[in-house]
Amino acid sequence: MxxxxxxxxxxxxxxxxxxxxxxxxxxxxxxxxxxxxxxxxxxxxxxxxxxxxxxxxxxxxxxxxxxxxxxxxxxxRASSHRLPAPTRCDPTPAEPKRVSRNKLILTVLETVGNKEIVPLGVICPGTELLPGKSMARIMNQVVRENADTSLAYETVSGNPELRRQLAFQALERGDRFGPDDMIITNGAIEAVYITLRSLTRPGDIVCIQSPSYYCFLQLLETLGLRVVEISSCPNYGIDPAELREVLDKYDIRACIFSPNFNNPDGSLTPDDAKKEIVSMLAERDIPLVEDDVAGDLHFGPVRPATFKHFDERGLVVLCSSFSKTIAPGYRIGWMVPGRFRDKALEIKATTNVCGASPTQMAVAEFLRQGLYERHIKRLRAAFAKQADTMHLHMGRHFPPGTRVTRPQGGMVLWVELPESVDSVKYFYAAKAEGVGIAPGSIFSTQNKFNNFIRLSCGGAWTPEIENGLSVLGDIATGMAR
Amino acid sequence: MxxxxxxxxxxxxxxxxxxxxxxxxxxxxxxxxxxxxxxxxxxxxxxxxxxxxxxxxxxxxxxxxxxxxxxxxxxxRASSHRLPAPTRCDPTPAEPKRVSRNKLILTVLETVGNKEIVPLGVICPGTELLPGKSMARIMNQVVRENADTSLAYETVSGNPELRRQLAFQALERGDRFGPDDMIITNGAIEAVYITLRSLTRPGDIVCIQSPSYYCFLQLLETLGLRVVEISSCPNYGIDPAELREVLDKYDIRACIFSPNFNNPDGSLTPDDAKKEIVSMLAERDIPLVEDDVAGDLHFGPVRPATFKHFDERGLVVLCSSFSKTIAPGYRIGWMVPGRFRDKALEIKATTNVCGASPTQMAVAEFLRQGLYERHIKRLRAAFAKQADTMHLHMGRHFPPGTRVTRPQGGMVLWVELPESVDSVKYFYAAKAEGVGIAPGSIFSTQNKFNNFIRLSCGGAWTPEIENGLSVLGDIATGMAR
Missing domain, CATH: 1.10.10.10 (Winged helix-like DNA-binding domain superfamily/Winged helix DNA-binding domain)
Incomplete structure (x- = not known):
């Protein structure tokens, strides 16, 4: 190496x-x-x-x-074959369901932060790829220069300089909103939480992608919401035609979509499909919660557009964060709530008033010094390389019938194992061998992904990761018999 | 001066x-x-x-x-008279009510952080009293010593060293819980929010003190809860006998009480009343949410007990923070959720995963270095002095019929103006003159406190404060005619 x-x-x-x-x-x-x-x-x-x-x-x-x-x-060499990509995209939307995956999810989350476990189950950039030293230097600078204000409350909507820097970033990719259109949140999940609290009541139906980030399912469950799932295809993300059918059939109160490198299947919904979806929802006056946490992590040269880019009626609530790029532990997320701003501010104020001041100041300064651009380029290259290396390695160790996505961005690989493999049993078997994975079944209310697993490609290639993948291949081979 | x-x-x-x-x-x-x-x-x-x-x-x-x-x-001198304390404690509990004070509260909150306004309306320690320099030094130390981990996620329950330090503090005042019994939150309000989400459903009835911190009312409103108010008396806080009547009459799902220096009336519920209340609720299996944010700010030599101290069945959820003592903008609160721990962790995880790492590390280090004890003593003396000085000054400027509490701790003065004064009109008149206050009517769902205002005594005595109080006195005199 x-x-x-x-x-x-x-x-x-x-x-x-x-x-x-x-x-x-x-x-x-x-x-x-x-x-x-x-x-x-x-x-x-x-x-x-x-x-x-x-x-x-x-x-x-x-x-x-x-x-x-x-x-x-x-x-x-002979053995340098690539695993094919998963193909299954069940186009039939399921009936609205109560969510009840919390218990399994909590078991999976117990492996998070456990240093004894090979971290292929957690979607979190490896610390070796994060700007620890720059952030320490900048944090020192901002708390010394602002000894008083760094102890004081921020406004409910968050640090003005941070919002200004975020608005600059948005402008560069062609999004039209200013600092006053944003609210800083404790991570993107809080932004999604605030939006759902603003838009829905228990029992309402929300449309999500299938598979979908399990934290959304967990959140929907604790809020007492029901979900309708539409298929997310690794090749093209969300199909507007399928969404239209669902909208005609059910009383959907909101959608939550991750168009750019959806976690877990890494799918990218093309920009023209985004435009069609935004206009379809606008006709029906249905809000769209957009999760864009991986949008900056494109492997190709062009940053994909956001849904928000096509939003003319303030119905798209853009939610994002720096948890996958700068510092998970700083808990800096944000939202662009569009026409739901007043309600969102009220929920934010009554949940925790505002975010922490020093972390907001430090990230604002990191952006202001122009360090983000260089850092994110390096991160993209590292994730692309890691995805590639893992792919090759899996080709040699996983049984025939295994399929792996080839993502165009983000930090996840979505793996379809032979049908006989049960991903929950697989999860426990891998855990017993000291390797973390996320079982496919936690990414849906249905049982569609029982033989899928999600792997993180957000670290660097180490002997532990290499060995972990070999172990996973062996377990899969054993279970596929 | x-x-x-x-x-x-x-x-x-x-x-x-x-x-x-x-x-x-x-x-x-x-x-x-x-x-x-x-x-x-x-x-x-x-x-x-x-x-x-x-x-x-x-x-x-x-x-x-x-x-x-x-x-x-x-x-x-002739004019050195003290204003008497408010006496009114309406003992008749009101019917359960939907809360709808949010709009007025948001108008009041708009003055928060506005540097043009004399800050008598905001309950927030003056920056000159906060340990800005120590915290800057400590923050620098922790992010340099932990360049990697300060970027990483904390566990959902929060930084272990911070919880250990908090458990030490609790032990010193005789409370029996350990680090694993606590969850770190973004301020005390998030702790109360998590507790209410864990314990109640929309439409449930919650019993609160009257007057009560308006953020609780705002939170109850956004959660769709109903409230029954019992009187909080400046002299003795909550009367167990009155609570018993309410519990007999209504299906109360939880209580939220601030026994130690209640915001806004500064009342202290005596320890024997606390014990009686805890045991009364235990008999009925009703959870008690305890807000103890001002507990360390006693002016006398002895720290008052918490409800939690008397809790034998895990029914008391202790909620507190460092927002009134070390750093409002660090957003460091905590809760001791007792038997509701699993549900509370789930709500915390699905709201924002965990708190920010660097701020938790810095506060943990501040406590570990033993700086809190010295700092809090200084803060108590400053608040006591400020309350006293304001009291004297008000005696010379406010019209006859004005009554002011003489708190034994905390950082609020609760002022009863002559009956003809409408506190909302008063709020706008004061705002027009550049002085912030909080009108009494936002502290209750009823109209009991229309002629009350709340003033902060959490700053230092400055010519601006002195002049602000004179202006307030003049307005009151004009409106009392």
Whole structure:
């Protein structure tokens, strides 16, 4: 394993070489035993140094994709097959259901923060990828410069400079809202909570993606809401046609969708589908709660749009956070509540008045100093690389019939195991071996994902992760028999 | 005005002289025109230096209580009368009511944080009394020593060291619970919110004190709960006999009481009444939400007990915070949920997962270094002094018929104006003159407190406060005609 370089540009360069070669293999251009392009050739065609190409080839060899033969060059290995992507997208929406997954979810959450467990079950960036030192320096700066105000209450809507910085970010991706349109929350989950409290009463029906982030299910359960699930397809996210059917059939009071790299299936709903969905809901006056926590984590060059971008009637409530990018423990989220602002402020004020001052000040200063842009580029590259490496490794260790998503962003892999595998039993078996996973069944009120598991690709590649994946492959192989 | 001394011991000393003299005046021992004891005499009887006594006499002169006559000494002035305390305690509990005070409350809250307004309406310690520099130093220390973990999620129940320190504090006042019995929350209001979400459903009846902290009313309204109010008397707080009547008459699902220096009337429910109340509720299996945010702010030598202290069945949920003592903007509260712990953890997790890490770490370290004890002593002395000074000043500026509480702790004065004064009109008139107050009517669902206002005594005595009180007196005089 090449030492993780401090310079993300280098990392990005040799990663692009790896991706190029993987593309040639997957498209069939390069088959088993074929020789890779020479270092000199590829250096010329990709306009990269020979040492970068060489570094990438060595990396591919360590992943077992290629092998070097003395004095001959690099060749495609036999076992470098990729697992296919899951295909199942059940298009029939289920009847409204009461949610009752809390007990299983709490059992899964018990493994969170347990340092003895290989952290493939938790969706949280590895600390080695987070800006610990910069944030410590900045925190020191802001509390010294504001010894008094950092102890004082913020306004209910949150630190003005933080909201201003967030509005700048939004402007850069083409979203039209200002600092006064936002409310700072304790993480995105609080933003979703405030929105649901503002919009719904117990017994109301909310439409969600299937699979959907289990914390949403847990929240819906504690609020006494019912859900209708529509399929989220790893390839294209939410299908507007299926949503239309559901809206015609049920009295939906709100939707909660994660269009950009949905947790757990990593799906990306295309921008034109987003536009269609926003307009469809606007016709019916139905609010849309948008979870955009992974929106900045696109592996490709272009940031996908938000639902909010297409919102002309203030019906989309954009919810996001820095928990997946800067600092999970700072609990900095935000919402753009649109026409529900007054009610949202009231719920925020009566829940906990406002967020903590020093953490808001520190994140505002991190953004103001322009550190976010550079950091997020590095993070994207790291997550893309980790997803790729895990994919390759799983190809060698998981049984036939296993399918894995190839996400275009985010930090999750959604794995479909052979049908005979029960993911809850699998969860306990993996836990007994010291490896954390999230079982598919907690991501839906139905039993559609019983043979699915979710893995995190938000850390760095370590011997523990490598070994953990091998263990998971062995368990799957045993259970698939 | 004597410059505020850095040394709280000195402050405490000459304050004790002031209190001694005030006691002599109020008891009638010293009447109008009487000569005060000579510096030498008092120095001997109180075992304090002549300069301390002299400083106190000068202070009393500046407050207008006494006057110095050249070569004669100090004499009691004519106008140094104290306003009496409010007496009204309506013993008839009202029918259960839906709460609908939110709009007025939000208007009042708009003045919060407005630097143009004299801050007599906000219950928040003045920044000059808070440990800004110590906290900045400690925050710097904890984020540098924990650059990685300060970015990471805390457990749902909160930072273990903070809970350990809080358990030590509890042990010192004789409460029996450990670190694992607590959950850290974003302020006490979130603790109350989590408890109500755990215990009640919309439409349920909750019993509260009257008057009661308006944020509780606001919270009850947003949760769709109904309330029954029982009288809170400035002199003795909650009357167990009156509570018994209410419990016999209505199906009460929970009580929310602030036994120690209730906001707004400052009342202290005696410890034997607390014991009786806890046992009465235990017989009926009714949970008691205890707000103890002002418990550490006793002016006398003994910290009053908590309800929790008498709880043998896990029915009391103790809620408190450091928002009135260390740092409002750190949003550090906690709860001891007793038998409702599982449900409370679930609500906490689905509302915002956990509190911010750096602020929890910093407060834990502040406690661990033993800085709280010294700080809170200073704060108590400052609040007691401010209450006293405001009292004296109001005696000269408010119209006859005005009554003011003489709290034994906390940071509020509860003022009964002549009956003809409408506190909402008064609020707007004061706001127009640049002075913040809280109108009595927001502290109850009934119209019992229309001629009451609440003033904060949590700052230091400044010309702005002095002038603000004079303005308030003039407005009251005008409206009382």
């Amino acid at each position: 090449i030492e993780q370089t401090e310079n993300w540009k280098d990392q990005f360069r040799y990663q692009s070489v790896e991706q190029h070669i993987m593309g040639l293999i997957e498209s069939g251009t390069l088959g088993r035993g074929d020789k890779l392009p020479s270092l000199r050739t590829l250096s010329r065609t990709m306009s990269l140094s020979i040492s970068t190409i060489s570094q990438a080839y060595v990396e591919l060899e360590k992943k077992g994709v290629v092998e070097s033969r003395p004095r001959s060059g690099f060749f495609v | 004597i410059e505020q001394t850095e040394n709280w011991k000195d402050q405490f000393r000459y304050q004790s002289v002031e209190q001694h003299i005030m006691g002599l005046i109020e008891s009638g021992t010293l009447g109008r025109g009487d000569k005060l004891p000579s510096l030498r005499t008092l120095s001997r009887t109180m075992s304090l230096s002549i300069s301390t006594i002299s400083q106190a006499y000068v202070e009393l002169e500046k407050k207008g209580v006494v006057e110095s006559r050249p070569r004669s000494g100090f004499f009691v």
